[in-house]
Amino acid sequence: MIRRVVLLICFVLLSAVPALGALRIDLPESAMNGRAFLVTVHADAQAPVKVTWGDKNISISVVKTDNEYKGVALVSLPRDFAKKTLQISAVEETPAGVNTVSRTIPVEHKKYREQHLKVDRKYVELSKKSLDRHYAERATVRSMMESLAAERMWDADFLRPIPGGISSEFGVQRFFNGKPRQPHSGIDLRGKKGTPIKACADGMVRIAIPHFFSGQSIYIDHGQGVVSMYFHMSKVLVREGETVKKGQVIGKVGATGRVTGPHLHFGLNVSGVAVDPIPLFSEKK
Ligand SMILES: [Zn+2]
Structure with a gap:
């Protein structure tokens, strides 16, 4: 016993x-x-x-x-x-x-839809000068993506950068004047010119300069493989190397680069892959 x-x-x-x-x-x-x-x-x-x-x-x-x-x-x-x-x-x-x-x-498996757009010919048929500029900008972005912060600065709920609804969702296969392009790498959010844009999470501004296609652009490194992108801005309020807080105003909505009107293109890249940011927002609608 x-x-x-x-x-x-x-x-x-x-x-x-x-x-x-x-x-x-x-x-x-x-x-x-x-x-x-x-x-x-x-x-x-x-x-x-x-x-x-x-x-x-x-x-x-x-x-x-x-x-x-x-x-x-x-x-x-x-x-x-x-x-x-x-x-x-x-x-x-x-x-x-x-x-x-x-x-x-x-x-x-989600099937992403197609979208046909008419844009100014100068943005479809690029001059050698424009193309060279685009390739140089793309190379800078790629090398930045290879040197991201190891430490995580984001939390699970990402902040929607502007309140506007979606005018073009993630993953849409676009055709400009009938010619296929890369699928939409982010979402387009509606917003009037001058609408304040907020950082979706804590991080460090890695790129904040004008680009040929994306106009005035900001790339923020949030650590552990997560990068957010804000394109076509009318005003950029942060500098490269600056640390930002979630919710901090980093710029204003505009219509710079290859666009038909003012809006914010917002992109999220996770471990080198463009993903739909909406499911990660605390506020989905
Ligand atoms: Zn877009």
Whole structure:
């Protein structure tokens, strides 16, 4: 009898101690092409964790929050992602060894629509000078995207930069004067010229100069692979290298660059992939 009680006590004690490598990930029930979703990683100690999916990976900080160790990552899927399932793994490196946990979720496939627009010929048939300028600007953006801050400055709810409704949604395949273009990499939000534009999250301004296509543009690095973009502004109120807070006014709506009227093009890039920002806004409508 005594032996049985001792055994029982031992068992109770054992079950109270977290199992070695108590690594766990919280995921949504499904993913969607052209969207990003939040992954929460729970660990039993503070250790570097890498979240991997497809050919992507991101290092995250797992820190003590509410009496447990956890960290978050945004996982992104490109608009043209065709696979039916997605495997997401968390890899934790501890002095005792490497722990890995993997889960697979189904991927829903959204069909993005087409849009036909008529624009001034000078924006479709570019001069060599304009094209050279565009390529140089694109190269600058690409190299910036390769040197992003490792530390996360964003939180799960991104702020809608202006209150206006959507005039053109993410992912639309555009045709300018009948010629196919890159699918829409962000959303167009309605706004009168001069409407204040707010930063969607804390971050650092990396680019704040006029561009041929996108006009007066701002790129903000929010850390851990997340970059937001604000195009066609009439006024830019921040400088490159400046730290901004979520909700801070960074510029004003305008009609600079390749546009037919004033609006804000807002884009969100997560681990090198353009995603629909709407599902990540705290205020979706
Ligand atoms: Zn746009």
